[in-house]
Amino acid sequence: MNLHALRLFHIIAVTGSVTRASHVLNISQPAITAQIKKFEKELGMTLLTSRGRGIALTAEGEEFARYAERLFAVEQQMEQYVRDYNDGGRGSVRLAATYLPAHFLLPGWIARFKKQHEQVEMMITTTNSSEAMVQLLQVEVDAAIYGGVPESHLDSVQSEELFQDELWFVVAPGHRFANQQVTLAEMMKEPFVMREKGSSTRERLLSLCRTYSVPAPSISLQFNGLNEAIKAVMAGYGANFVSSLVVREQVRRGELCRVNVEGIQLLNSIAVCTRTGEPLPPPTRRFIELIRQYPYVHQ
Structure with missing residues (x-):
């Protein structure tokens, strides 16, 4: 016709x-x-x-x-x-996110984005840092929101840092190291409660031990979720090495206490990762533009 x-x-x-x-x-x-x-x-x-x-x-x-x-x-x-x-007003945004941004940053970003782009479908996979990069490279997601140390992927991944937060050692208020200053060697003698292998913070802790030639700690309890690990420490067992974003409120309320480790002050990078040289779908591009405008600001 x-x-x-x-x-x-x-x-x-x-x-x-x-x-x-x-x-x-x-x-x-x-x-x-x-x-x-x-x-x-x-x-x-x-x-x-x-x-x-x-x-x-x-x-x-x-x-x-x-x-x-x-x-x-x-x-x-x-x-x-x-x-x-x-214009970024239709379609979908496919993201992989590590635990930290998924639970403490994405909810606020998504709420703000959906107010402007109600018809865009948001598909979020929460996983560890290694799997997030795998999903990005296998084109299962359009971007990965990453909390940890930027990893090297040759030229295949482009990483843009949004901001940094501190990494803290924390214990229960009744622990002998609560609010004390200790050496890294002393800290590493404590049992640790951590997430599963592949967690960027866990790998950061082990890398810290290698850097300072200190024996790695015993991971006495391992959880797939960070929330469970934090609750175990709050209940009085072991120590945790964690982003300040996760435990800042518990420390403020006195439910957890920091341990000051001599000579150790580490920062955690919050970054958005995309595949190098590939144009982003317009809805994903709009979402990333939004989170650049509203990164997390420490209170």
């Missing part, structure tokens, strides 16, 4: 005359009339008939016009969808 001729017919049906259609389309009346005649011949159907000095739709033309109206209404919806998508 000749869609150009169908569009001409649709404009005639909407405006009610060839003259008005000619003005709308900026096409001469004879040219429009000739194309409609050719279109009717192709269809084997008379769409327009003369009425006085003007034209009218035949019964078949009226029914055909209803189909044309639906078709071009869908076309307008499609065009609007494309505009919204390119």
Whole structure:
């Protein structure tokens, strides 16, 4: 079917005359009339008939016009969808996030983003740092929000740091090291409660021991969730090495206490990682633009 001729017919049906259609389309009346005649011949159907000095739709033309109206209404919806998508207002955002940003940063970012882009679907996978990078490189997600030490992935991953937070050693208030200053060697003799292998903070702790030639601590309890590990320490067992974002409120309330380890002051990088050289889908690009504007600010 000749869609150009169908569009001409649709404009005639909407405006009610060839003259008005000619003005709308900026096409001469004879040219429009000739194309409609050719279109009717192709269809084997008379769409327009003369009425006085003007034209009218035949019964078949009226029914055909209803189909044309639906078709071009869908076309307008499609065009609007494309505009919204390119503006970041439609589509989906696929993210992998490590525990820290997933639980302490993403909820606020997503709430702010959804107020502006309600139709965008958010798909978030919370995982450890190693798996987040795997999902990014295997194109399972469009971006990874990462909390930890930036990893080297040759040229395949582009990392943009949003801000940094401190890493703290924490124990229960009744622990003998609570609010005390100790050496790293003394601290590493304590049993630790940590997340599973692959956790960036756990790997950071082990790297710290290697750097200072101190024996690695015993990981006496291991949890897949950081919240469970923190609660075990609050209950009075062992120590934890953790982002200040996670435990700042518990320390303020006196439910946990910091341990000051001599000569150790480490920072944790909060970063957004994308695949190098690949354009982001517009909704994901808009989301990253938003989190650049509203990074976490320490209180």
